[in-house]
Amino acid sequence: MTTAGHSAYRGRFAPSPTGPLHLGSLLAALTSWLEARHAGGSWLLRMEDIDPPREQAGAADAILHCLQQHGLRWDEAVLWQSLRGAAYDGALSELDARGHLFACACSRQQQGPLGECVRGCHQQGCREGDWRDTTPPRPRALRVSVPPSFTTRWHDTWQGPQHWPLGATLGNFVVRRKDGLYAYQLAVVVDDAAQAITDVVRGADLLDSTPRQHLLQQLLGHPTPRYAHLPVLTDAGGQKLSKQNLAPAIDPNTPERNLRAALAALGQTPPPVTANTANAILAFALEHWAPAAVPAQPAVAGPASF
Ligand code: GLU
DSSP states (O other): OOTTTTTTEEEOOOOSSSSOOBBHHHHHHHHHHHHHHHHHHHHEEOOOOGGGGGGOTTTTHHHHHHHHHOOOOOOOOOGGGGGOOHHHHHHHHHHHHHTTEEEEEOOOGBBBBBBBBSSSSGGGOOOOOTTTTOOOTTOOOEEEOOOOOEEEEEEEETTEEEEEEEGGTTTTEEOOOOOOBBBBHHHHHHHHHHHHOOOOEEEEGGGHHHHHHHHHHHHHHOOEEEEEEEEEEEEETTTTTTTTOOOOOOTOOOOHHHHHHHHHHTOOOOTTTTTOOOHHOOOOOOHTTTGGGOOOEEEOOOTTTO
Protein backbone atom coordinates (compact mmCIF):
# COMPACT_ATOMS: atom_id res chain seq x y z
CA MET A 1 0.00 0.00 0.00
CA THR A 2 1.34 3.44 -0.83
CA THR A 3 0.82 6.13 1.77
CA ALA A 4 0.69 9.87 1.55
CA GLY A 5 4.13 9.91 3.20
CA HIS A 6 5.99 13.17 2.92
CA SER A 7 3.67 15.21 0.71
CA ALA A 8 2.40 18.53 2.08
CA TYR A 9 -0.57 18.14 4.37
CA ARG A 10 -3.94 18.37 2.65
CA GLY A 11 -7.01 17.84 4.79
CA ARG A 12 -10.69 18.24 4.09
CA PHE A 13 -14.16 18.51 5.54
CA ALA A 14 -16.76 16.67 3.52
CA PRO A 15 -20.31 17.31 4.76
CA SER A 16 -23.40 15.74 3.23
CA PRO A 17 -26.14 18.37 2.77
CA THR A 18 -28.78 16.22 4.42
CA GLY A 19 -29.40 18.90 7.05
CA PRO A 20 -27.70 21.79 8.83
CA LEU A 21 -24.52 21.30 10.85
CA HIS A 22 -24.91 19.93 14.36
CA LEU A 23 -22.30 19.99 17.09
CA GLY A 24 -20.87 16.61 16.02
CA SER A 25 -20.28 17.86 12.49
CA LEU A 26 -18.75 21.09 13.80
CA LEU A 27 -16.34 18.91 15.77
CA ALA A 28 -15.19 17.21 12.56
CA ALA A 29 -14.94 20.52 10.70
CA LEU A 30 -13.03 22.23 13.50
CA THR A 31 -10.64 19.33 14.12
CA SER A 32 -9.82 18.83 10.47
CA TRP A 33 -9.20 22.60 10.22
CA LEU A 34 -6.97 22.62 13.33
CA GLU A 35 -4.95 19.63 12.12
CA ALA A 36 -4.45 21.16 8.67
CA ARG A 37 -3.55 24.62 9.92
CA HIS A 38 -1.29 23.20 12.63
CA ALA A 39 0.59 21.27 9.95
CA GLY A 40 0.83 24.42 7.79
CA GLY A 41 -1.22 22.61 5.17
CA SER A 42 -4.35 23.17 3.13
CA TRP A 43 -7.92 22.62 4.26
CA LEU A 44 -10.39 21.81 1.53
CA LEU A 45 -14.13 21.61 1.42
CA ARG A 46 -16.11 18.98 -0.43
CA MET A 47 -19.88 19.00 -0.59
CA GLU A 48 -20.99 15.36 -0.72
CA ASP A 49 -24.23 16.04 -2.55
CA ILE A 50 -24.62 12.70 -4.30
CA ASP A 51 -27.78 11.48 -2.61
CA PRO A 52 -30.62 13.83 -3.64
CA PRO A 53 -33.39 11.77 -1.95
CA ARG A 54 -31.69 12.33 1.43
CA GLU A 55 -30.78 15.96 0.86
CA GLN A 56 -32.55 18.97 2.28
CA ALA A 57 -33.16 22.03 0.13
CA GLY A 58 -30.86 24.86 1.19
CA ALA A 59 -28.68 22.68 3.45
CA ALA A 60 -25.52 23.02 1.35
CA ASP A 61 -25.67 26.81 1.42
CA ALA A 62 -26.54 26.77 5.13
CA ILE A 63 -23.46 24.61 5.84
CA LEU A 64 -21.15 26.93 3.90
CA HIS A 65 -22.61 29.97 5.65
CA CYS A 66 -22.31 28.32 9.05
CA LEU A 67 -18.63 27.42 8.47
CA GLN A 68 -17.91 31.00 7.45
CA GLN A 69 -19.66 32.32 10.56
CA HIS A 70 -17.32 30.13 12.60
CA GLY A 71 -14.25 31.57 10.88
CA LEU A 72 -13.50 28.23 9.23
CA ARG A 73 -12.25 29.31 5.80
CA TRP A 74 -11.30 26.77 3.21
CA ASP A 75 -8.63 26.88 0.54
CA GLU A 76 -9.41 26.27 -3.14
CA ALA A 77 -12.85 25.98 -4.73
CA VAL A 78 -15.52 23.81 -3.10
CA LEU A 79 -15.71 20.42 -4.81
CA TRP A 80 -19.35 19.50 -5.49
CA GLN A 81 -19.83 15.77 -5.86
CA SER A 82 -22.99 16.29 -7.89
CA LEU A 83 -20.73 17.54 -10.71
CA ARG A 84 -18.37 14.57 -10.58
CA GLY A 85 -20.36 11.87 -12.38
CA ALA A 86 -17.81 11.50 -15.19
CA ALA A 87 -15.01 10.84 -12.68
CA TYR A 88 -17.10 8.24 -10.85
CA ASP A 89 -18.04 6.53 -14.12
CA GLY A 90 -14.36 6.48 -15.04
CA ALA A 91 -13.54 4.73 -11.77
CA LEU A 92 -16.36 2.22 -12.29
CA SER A 93 -15.06 1.46 -15.79
CA GLU A 94 -11.57 0.88 -14.40
CA LEU A 95 -12.84 -1.42 -11.68
CA ASP A 96 -14.91 -3.27 -14.26
CA ALA A 97 -12.00 -3.60 -16.71
CA ARG A 98 -9.90 -5.12 -13.92
CA GLY A 99 -12.64 -7.61 -13.06
CA HIS A 100 -13.54 -6.25 -9.63
CA LEU A 101 -17.22 -5.41 -10.19
CA PHE A 102 -20.38 -7.40 -10.44
CA ALA A 103 -23.89 -6.26 -11.14
CA CYS A 104 -26.53 -7.79 -8.95
CA ALA A 105 -30.27 -7.44 -8.56
CA CYS A 106 -30.48 -9.28 -5.22
CA SER A 107 -31.92 -7.51 -2.22
CA ARG A 108 -29.89 -7.51 1.00
CA GLN A 109 -32.00 -10.40 2.30
CA GLN A 110 -31.22 -12.41 -0.83
CA GLN A 111 -27.46 -11.96 -0.51
CA GLY A 112 -25.06 -14.21 1.32
CA PRO A 113 -23.56 -13.00 4.62
CA LEU A 114 -20.60 -11.42 2.83
CA GLY A 115 -22.66 -9.71 0.15
CA GLU A 116 -22.46 -12.66 -2.22
CA CYS A 117 -24.93 -12.89 -5.06
CA VAL A 118 -26.59 -16.20 -4.28
CA ARG A 119 -29.04 -16.15 -7.19
CA GLY A 120 -26.26 -15.97 -9.74
CA CYS A 121 -27.07 -12.64 -11.35
CA HIS A 122 -23.37 -11.80 -11.12
CA GLN A 123 -22.59 -14.57 -13.58
CA GLN A 124 -23.96 -12.39 -16.34
CA GLY A 125 -20.84 -10.34 -15.70
CA CYS A 126 -20.82 -6.64 -15.77
CA ARG A 127 -20.17 -5.70 -19.34
CA GLU A 128 -20.12 -2.29 -20.93
CA GLY A 129 -23.63 -1.39 -22.03
CA ASP A 130 -24.90 -3.87 -19.51
CA TRP A 131 -24.13 -2.53 -16.04
CA ARG A 132 -24.82 1.00 -17.21
CA ASP A 133 -28.42 0.02 -17.74
CA THR A 134 -30.33 0.92 -14.58
CA THR A 135 -33.76 0.78 -16.12
CA PRO A 136 -36.49 -1.31 -14.51
CA PRO A 137 -37.68 -4.05 -14.24
CA ARG A 138 -34.38 -5.44 -12.95
CA PRO A 139 -32.36 -2.56 -11.57
CA ARG A 140 -29.05 -3.83 -10.41
CA ALA A 141 -26.55 -2.51 -7.93
CA LEU A 142 -22.85 -2.63 -8.73
CA ARG A 143 -20.82 -4.25 -6.03
CA VAL A 144 -17.10 -4.72 -5.57
CA SER A 145 -15.91 -8.28 -5.14
CA VAL A 146 -13.79 -8.24 -2.02
CA PRO A 147 -11.03 -10.86 -2.10
CA PRO A 148 -11.77 -13.20 0.85
CA SER A 149 -8.20 -12.75 2.11
CA PHE A 150 -8.28 -8.94 2.02
CA THR A 151 -7.22 -7.49 5.36
CA THR A 152 -6.14 -3.97 6.15
CA ARG A 153 -4.32 -2.34 9.05
CA TRP A 154 -3.58 1.22 9.92
CA HIS A 155 -2.70 3.30 12.93
CA ASP A 156 -5.56 5.65 13.61
CA THR A 157 -4.65 8.88 15.41
CA TRP A 158 -7.44 8.59 17.98
CA GLN A 159 -8.81 5.07 17.59
CA GLY A 160 -5.37 3.41 17.77
CA PRO A 161 -4.17 0.34 15.87
CA GLN A 162 -6.79 -1.01 13.49
CA HIS A 163 -6.96 -4.47 11.94
CA TRP A 164 -9.90 -5.19 9.67
CA PRO A 165 -10.22 -8.52 7.86
CA LEU A 166 -12.67 -7.03 5.36
CA GLY A 167 -12.82 -10.10 3.12
CA ALA A 168 -13.84 -12.36 6.00
CA THR A 169 -16.20 -9.97 7.77
CA LEU A 170 -17.87 -7.12 5.91
CA GLY A 171 -17.56 -8.56 2.39
CA ASN A 172 -18.70 -7.21 -0.98
CA PHE A 173 -20.09 -3.69 -0.98
CA VAL A 174 -22.08 -1.41 -3.23
CA VAL A 175 -20.36 1.23 -5.34
CA ARG A 176 -23.39 2.19 -7.41
CA ARG A 177 -26.84 1.72 -6.03
CA LYS A 178 -29.83 0.15 -7.75
CA ASP A 179 -31.32 3.60 -8.23
CA GLY A 180 -28.23 4.54 -10.23
CA LEU A 181 -26.76 6.82 -7.55
CA TYR A 182 -23.05 6.52 -6.78
CA ALA A 183 -22.24 5.14 -3.36
CA TYR A 184 -20.37 7.21 -0.79
CA GLN A 185 -17.49 4.66 -0.71
CA LEU A 186 -16.75 5.15 -4.39
CA ALA A 187 -17.18 8.92 -4.51
CA VAL A 188 -15.08 9.58 -1.41
CA VAL A 189 -12.16 7.52 -2.72
CA VAL A 190 -12.23 9.13 -6.16
CA ASP A 191 -12.40 12.61 -4.64
CA ASP A 192 -9.84 12.09 -1.87
CA ALA A 193 -7.46 11.12 -4.68
CA ALA A 194 -8.56 13.96 -6.98
CA GLN A 195 -8.03 16.50 -4.18
CA ALA A 196 -4.71 14.84 -3.22
CA ILE A 197 -5.87 14.49 0.38
CA THR A 198 -3.09 13.29 2.68
CA ASP A 199 -5.06 13.23 5.93
CA VAL A 200 -8.66 12.30 6.63
CA VAL A 201 -10.16 13.56 9.90
CA ARG A 202 -13.78 12.52 10.51
CA GLY A 203 -16.12 10.87 13.00
CA ALA A 204 -15.55 7.36 14.31
CA ASP A 205 -18.95 6.37 12.92
CA LEU A 206 -17.08 6.07 9.61
CA LEU A 207 -14.35 3.79 10.99
CA ASP A 208 -15.79 0.71 9.28
CA SER A 209 -15.87 2.55 5.96
CA THR A 210 -12.11 2.95 5.99
CA PRO A 211 -11.28 -0.70 5.12
CA ARG A 212 -13.58 -0.45 2.10
CA GLN A 213 -11.90 2.78 1.08
CA HIS A 214 -8.45 1.18 1.49
CA LEU A 215 -9.49 -1.61 -0.85
CA LEU A 216 -10.83 0.78 -3.49
CA GLN A 217 -7.66 2.88 -3.26
CA GLN A 218 -5.59 -0.24 -3.91
CA LEU A 219 -7.78 -1.43 -6.76
CA LEU A 220 -7.69 2.00 -8.41
CA GLY A 221 -3.98 2.60 -7.73
CA HIS A 222 -4.56 5.63 -5.50
CA PRO A 223 -2.46 6.54 -2.45
CA THR A 224 -3.93 5.88 0.97
CA PRO A 225 -4.21 8.93 3.24
CA ARG A 226 -3.59 8.84 6.99
CA TYR A 227 -6.80 8.50 9.03
CA ALA A 228 -7.87 10.11 12.27
CA HIS A 229 -11.35 9.18 13.53
CA LEU A 230 -12.75 11.45 16.19
CA PRO A 231 -15.03 10.25 18.97
CA VAL A 232 -18.65 10.85 18.00
CA LEU A 233 -20.72 12.97 20.36
CA THR A 234 -23.67 11.41 22.09
CA ASP A 235 -26.74 13.07 23.57
CA ALA A 236 -28.10 12.67 27.10
CA GLY A 237 -29.68 9.34 26.12
CA GLY A 238 -26.37 7.99 24.77
CA GLN A 239 -27.52 8.33 21.14
CA LYS A 240 -25.02 9.49 18.53
CA LEU A 241 -25.66 13.08 17.43
CA SER A 242 -26.53 12.76 13.77
CA LYS A 243 -28.85 14.27 11.25
CA GLN A 244 -30.78 10.98 11.17
CA ASN A 245 -31.34 11.24 14.93
CA LEU A 246 -32.46 14.82 14.41
CA ALA A 247 -29.56 16.31 16.36
CA PRO A 248 -30.29 19.98 16.90
CA ALA A 249 -28.72 22.33 14.38
CA ILE A 250 -26.10 24.67 15.78
CA ASP A 251 -27.03 28.32 15.68
CA PRO A 252 -24.76 30.01 13.11
CA ASN A 253 -25.19 33.25 15.05
CA THR A 254 -23.51 31.93 18.22
CA PRO A 255 -20.17 30.74 16.80
CA GLU A 256 -18.22 31.59 19.96
CA ARG A 257 -20.46 29.44 22.14
CA ASN A 258 -20.43 26.59 19.60
CA LEU A 259 -16.64 26.66 19.22
CA ARG A 260 -16.15 26.66 22.98
CA ALA A 261 -18.44 23.64 23.32
CA ALA A 262 -16.60 21.82 20.54
CA LEU A 263 -13.19 22.58 22.09
CA ALA A 264 -14.41 21.33 25.46
CA ALA A 265 -15.55 18.06 23.86
CA LEU A 266 -12.09 17.81 22.31
CA GLY A 267 -10.44 18.11 25.74
CA GLN A 268 -8.72 21.37 24.80
CA THR A 269 -7.72 24.26 27.07
CA PRO A 270 -10.71 26.63 27.28
CA PRO A 271 -9.99 29.92 25.48
CA PRO A 272 -9.94 32.90 27.87
CA VAL A 273 -13.02 35.12 28.09
CA THR A 274 -11.06 37.83 26.31
CA ALA A 275 -11.21 35.66 23.18
CA ASN A 276 -14.68 36.90 22.27
CA THR A 277 -14.84 36.43 18.50
CA ALA A 278 -14.78 33.24 16.46
CA ASN A 279 -11.42 34.25 14.98
CA ALA A 280 -9.90 34.91 18.39
CA ILE A 281 -11.12 31.54 19.67
CA LEU A 282 -9.73 29.77 16.61
CA ALA A 283 -6.39 31.53 16.98
CA PHE A 284 -6.17 30.46 20.64
CA ALA A 285 -7.26 26.92 19.82
CA LEU A 286 -4.66 26.65 17.09
CA GLU A 287 -1.89 27.96 19.29
CA HIS A 288 -2.81 25.51 22.07
CA TRP A 289 -3.87 22.59 19.86
CA ALA A 290 -3.18 19.37 21.76
CA PRO A 291 -4.25 16.34 19.70
CA ALA A 292 -3.22 14.02 22.55
CA ALA A 293 -5.92 15.59 24.75
CA VAL A 294 -8.71 14.48 22.38
CA PRO A 295 -10.47 11.54 24.07
CA ALA A 296 -9.19 8.37 22.39
CA GLN A 297 -12.62 6.75 22.40
CA PRO A 298 -15.27 5.89 19.83
CA ALA A 299 -17.83 8.15 21.53
CA VAL A 300 -18.02 10.87 24.18
CA ALA A 301 -20.98 12.60 25.80
CA GLY A 302 -21.69 15.98 24.28
CA PRO A 303 -22.53 19.04 26.40
CA ALA A 304 -25.94 18.78 28.02
CA SER A 305 -27.20 22.08 26.62
CA PHE A 306 -26.83 21.27 22.92
N1 GLU B 1 -20.15 13.05 4.04
C1 GLU B 1 -19.85 12.29 5.23
C2 GLU B 1 -20.72 12.80 6.37
O1 GLU B 1 -21.26 13.90 6.30
C3 GLU B 1 -18.41 12.39 5.65
C4 GLU B 1 -17.52 11.66 4.74
C5 GLU B 1 -16.05 11.65 5.08
O2 GLU B 1 -15.57 12.51 5.82
O3 GLU B 1 -15.37 10.76 4.56
O4 GLU B 1 -20.85 12.08 7.34
